[in-house]
Amino acid sequence: MSISVQEAISLPVMKEAKIRGGAGGIDNQIKWVTIVEIIEDINRFQEGEFLITTGYGLNEDSANFKKLLTMKQLSGVAIYSGFYLQDIPQAFIEIANQYQLPLIELPTHINFSSITKSILQQILNKQMEVTSFSLETHKQLTSLVLKDEQENKISTTLAELINSSIFVLNESDEFAYYAYKHHSLLYSNNAIFINNRSIPFIPLVQKCRSRKQPSELEWDIFKVYVHPIIANEHYHGTLIVITEIEKWQDVYITTIEHAATVYAIEFLKEEAVKQTQIRLQGEFLEEIINGSFQSTSLIIDRGKKLGYDLSLHHAVLQIKLEKYEENEFFKHQVELLYNHVLTYLDRSNRQFMLRTRLDGLIILTEVKVTKKEENAIEDSIRLAKNLLNHWQQRNRGIPIIIGVGSAYKNVNQLSDSANEAKYAVDLSNLLLVKKEIIHYNDLATFHLLLQMKELGISLAEFYEEQIGSLLEGSKHGIDYVHTLELYFKHNLNIQATAAELFIHRHTLKYRLRQIESRSGSDLNSADARLTLQLAIAAYKLEQYFNS
Numbered sequence: 001m002s003i004s005v006q007e008a009i010s011l012p013v014m015k016e017a018k019i020r021g022g023a024g025g026i027d028n029q030i031k032w033v034t035i036v037e038i039i040e041d042i043n044r045f046q047e048g049e050f051l052i053t054t055g056y057g058l059n060e061d062s063a064n065f066k067k068l069l070t071m072k073q074l075s076g077v078a079i080y081s082g083f084y085l086q087d088i089p090q091a092f093i094e095i096a097n098q099y100q101l102p103l104i105e106l107p108t109h110i111n112f113s114s115i116t117k118s119i120l121q122q123i124l125n126k127q128m129e130v131t132s133f134s135l136e137t138h139k140q141l142t143s144l145v146l147k148d149e150q151e152n153k154i155s156t157t158l159a160e161l162i163n164s165s166i167f168v169l170n171e172s173d174e175f176a177y178y179a180y181k182h183h184s185l186l187y188s189n190n191a192i193f194i195n196n197r198s199i200p201f202i203p204l205v206q207k208c209r210s211r212k213q214p215s216e217l218e219w220d221i222f223k224v225y226v227h228p229i230i231a232n233e234h235y236h237g238t239l240i241v242i243t244e245i246e247k248w249q250d251v252y253i254t255t256i257e258h259a260a261t262v263y264a265i266e267f268l269k270e271e272a273v274k275q276t277q278i279r280l281q282g283e284f285l286e287e288i289i290n291g292s293f294q295s296t297s298l299i300i301d302r303g304k305k306l307g308y309d310l311s312l313h314h315a316v317l318q319i320k321l322e323k324y325e326e327n328e329f330f331k332h333q334v335e336l337l338y339n340h341v342l343t344y345l346d347r348s349n350r351q352f353m354l355r356t357r358l359d360g361l362i363i364l365t366e367v368k369v370t371k372k373e374e375n376a377i378e379d380s381i382r383l384a385k386n387l388l389n390h391w392q393q394r395n396r397g398i399p400i401i402i403g404v405g406s407a408y409k410n411v412n413q414l415s416d417s418a419n420e421a422k423y424a425v426d427l428s429n430l431l432l433v434k435k436e437i438i439h440y441n442d443l444a445t446f447h448l449l450l451q452m453k454e455l456g457i458s459l460a461e462f463y464e465e466q467i468g469s470l471l472e473g474s475k476h477g478i479d480y481v482h483t484l485e486l487y488f489k490h491n492l493n494i495q496a497t498a499a500e501l502f503i504h505r506h507t508l509k510y511r512l513r514q515i516e517s518r519s520g521s522d523l524n525s526a527d528a529r530l531t532l533q534l535a536i537a538a539y540k541l542e543q544y545f546n547s
Contacts, residue, residue: 002029002048003122005076005102013110013118017078020088021096021103028075028102030123033116047073052106052115055085076102078115083108154266155179158259162252164243167192168229168263171237172339172394173205182222185242192242194220201226205238214253223248227256231264236271239263281306282355285364288411289316289418296411308351309366315380315407316417317363319387320425322399324359333398337361337391344390348383360400362421364414367407376407377439384437401425404439423450430540432489445537453545459538466535469518480518483511485536488529 006026009017019026031048037056045051051074077096081087088105096103106115155166159179167187168177178187186193192201199219204226207215212235217224223245229237239260241252284306286292293299303310319337324330338356341363345352351366368379384402391400403424405417420440427446428438435442443450453459464471470480483501487508490496498508512523521528 002031002075003119003126004029005050005104007122008050008076008119009104011118011122013114016107016110018105019102020105021093022076022099022101024097024100025076025102030075030119033119035112035116045074048075049073050075050078050119052078052080052112054080054083056083074101076104078104078106080106080108152177152179154259154262158255162241162243162249162255163247164241164252167240167242169205169238169240170267170339170343171235172336172343173202173238174343176237182242192240194222199224199242201240205240208238209235214256218245221245225252225256227260229260229263229267231268236264236267278354281353284308285353285355285362288364288414289362291412291415299411308353310411311409312351313367313369313376313407313409314351314364314411314414314417315367315376316405316414316421317365317380317384317387318357318360318403318405318418318421318425319363320357320360320401320403322401326358330359333395334358334360336395337400340391340394341387344387348386350383362418369407377404377441380404380407381437381439388436400436401428402437403428404437406440427541427544430537430544432485445533446541449534449538449541453541459542463535463538463542466521466531467519467539470515471539473514473518478511478514480511480515481536481539483508484515484532487512487523488533492523 004027008014008030009019029048030050032046032050033052034045034049035052037054079085079088079092088103092103095101155168155177156179158164159166159181163181165181165185166177166179167175170176175187175190184195186196192199197220199222200217201224204215204217204224208226208228212228212230214225214227216226221244222242225241225243225248227239227241228235229239239256241256243252284302288299288310300310319341321330321333321337334356338354338361341361342354345354345363345365350368353364355362365380365383367376369376381404384404388400388402391398403421403426405420405424408414408417423443423446424438424440427443428435430446431438431442449459452462467481467484470484473480483497486500487497490500494505494508498505501508503511515521516523519532521532523529
């Protein structure tokens with residue numbers, strides 16, 4: 001603990017002292033007082049020391065003293081005038097001003113011991129004040145934990161204790177709790193504003209997270225102090241404290257440290273509860289999506305005990321990390337994805353259950369069907385888009401794919417929705433147009449083929465009969481199947497198809513004649529085109545299942 005040079009020279013014993021230079025460092029903190037009559041080895045001085053000297057042997061040309069004044073670890077230097085120096089040399093004053101090191105002139109009748117005693121007494125008083133305040137705040141904050149109060153009550157209490165506005169970010173850097181003490185502050189859309197100006201707190205949070213140490217900033221008339229919330233060496237979030245610069249007290253730091261510990265305890269409690277919920281809901285969700293329950297009424301009753309009404313419309317969504325690899329980085333991304341989705345769905349005012357998979361998540365969610373019979377597909381897609389946007393805003397470098405199953409009110413059909421969502425994700429790369437969100441209905445061409453496969457009908461026999469000759473021809477340099485696929489994609493438009501293939505339209509026309517000749521199909525016939533499209537889809541589907 002320390003006091004400033006300003007506080008020291010304001011003491012009664014220092015009333016006749018004069019600041020001769022370096023007034024810019026008046027707020028330097030004095031941690032200790034050192035008395036030296038003859039300055040020999042200046043390298044022995046420590047940071048924050050306040051040096052008092054008689055100036056013995058010093059003169060205007062003393063290189064040692066000039067070097068002494070440039071030592072930034074000192075908080076200040078006080079020199080007696082009248083013993084060995086009648087006046088403070090102008091050269092010393094100029095150097096003190098240059099380096100903002102307070103240079104104080106003392107009259108000879110002030111005793112060394114009087115100055116030392118007064119300054120150290122102030123430091124001791126401040127230490128006692130801090131200790132007392134620290135114990136009181138620790139007692140109040142700890143009592144909130146023991147009473148199992150809500151986290152926002154902790155924030156409100158902390159705001160009162162240190163007369164500051166409090167904001168708490170969770171592990172995903174999203175606002176979890178806040179308590180205002182300033183009318184000019186405003187929290188909106190994950191940002192803090194002062195008089196309609198956004199505080200640049202994000203770099204502070206990033207610095208705090210990377211170093212796991214507090215960071216601070218002076219912004220307008222406010223001090224922004226950011227402290228990490230850490231438990232078991234894991235970063236659980238960030239505590240942001242905002243107060244007027246002129247009202248800030250160093251004693252607040254100890255209180256903030258106590259509060260960060262309390263928040264860490266609360267986050268650990270939340271994590272323990274969440275993990276239990278995840279386990280129970282995950283097991284329950286697996287039964288639903290696998291259709292492994294024996295009684296509809298019993299599964300609905302179990303849902304009610306978990307606070308989940310299975311009598312409403314529901315759909316299954318599956319989210320997959322697009323470039324998943326089995327390593328620690330992607331395992332962490334799955335955890336991060338879970339937290340992002342959980343945070344968003346918690347605010348969505350709809351029922352949901354989550355379960356992690358190796359490469360992503362599976363979600364059972366309530367689908368809003370209004371009195372106007374709004375299409376359930378639209379609501380499911382809207383939710384998927386919001387989840388995608390929420391993820392992309394914070395993790396642009398990690399692409400995801402969201403598969404959406406159909407909405408059902410009958411709990412016995414939710415396993416169908418789960419299968420549909422899985423097909424939507426897994427078969428998304430078979431679509432000609434890349435999509436980040438795929439509803440099962442987008443796979444319309446594959447629906448019949450999937451049913452054929454489930455019935456045991458050979459897809460290979462079907463596509464071999466229709467496009468086997470085209471596949472054989474493709475082995476010799478020209479991909480007839482790809483050409484045909486793009487031709488269908490562009491609705492038989494020669495110009496657009498040729499452009500995407502980077503070939504001349506006459507070359508394309510020649511290929512199309514070759515396709516008709518090899519397949520025996522008339523591309524002017526709608527029935528023939530439909531058969532070829534199904535055959536291509538069957539080929540791609542079979543390739544997927546065999547991969």
